[in-house]
Amino acid sequence: xxxxxxxxxxxxxxxxxxxxxxxxxxxxxxxxxxxxxxxxxxxxxxxxxxxxxxxxxxxxxxxxxxxxxxxxxxxxxxxxxxxxxxxxxxxxxxxxxxxxxxxxxxxxxxxxxxxxxxxxxxxxxxxxxxxxxxxxxxxxxxxxxxxxxxx
Numbered sequence: 001x002x003x004x005x006x007x008x009x010x011x012x013x014x015x016x017x018x019x020x021x022x023x024x025x026x027x028x029x030x031x032x033x034x035x036x037x038x039x040x041x042x043x044x045x046x047x048x049x050x051x052x053x054x055x056x057x058x059x060x061x062x063x064x065x066x067x068x069x070x071x072x073x074x075x076x077x078x079x080x081x082x083x084x085x086x087x088x089x090x091x092x093x094x095x096x097x098x099x100x101x102x103x104x105x106x107x108x109x110x111x112x113x114x115x116x117x118x119x120x121x122x123x124x125x126x127x128x129x130x131x132x133x134x135x136x137x138x139x140x141x142x143x144x145x146x147x148x149x150x151x
Contacts, residue, residue, distance in 0.1 A: 005032040010065035020119030039070035050078035069098035
């Protein structure tokens with residue numbers, strides 16, 4: 001199975017949120033890769049990753065970051081692939097600053113935003129996007145949603 005989702009976090013300290021993403025993707029049978037790249041400390045590597053993602057077969061990118069949360073926007077600036085931003089809590093504003101940074105992208109460079117620390121919803125959104133062209137993912141996602149109603 002080829003890797004479809006690229007997950008990046010701005011810091012290794014964001015790994016607990018990344019783990020929420022990868023656990024859902026694993027349950028749905030979606031292959032992923034993970035790297036720590038900072039929009040501020042390694043901007044050239046972030047740009048290169050984003051520019052090369054589609055050519056490597058990735059279909060969705062997820063950027064996990066706190067504080068200024070520039071990573072998802074930096075990813076979106078260099079690709080037309082869907083980018084999902086996951087703001088992390090932390091700092092004196094408890095993640096509100098990160099949420100605003102992810103949600104307030106300029107026109108033409110969209111980033112989908114999920115709730116603060118909500119890695120699970122980022123994974124489900126990525127699976128929804130992928131389900132358009134991957135029937136096996138769609139089937140697993142539909143079964144999961146049905147199970148929510150059965151509980």
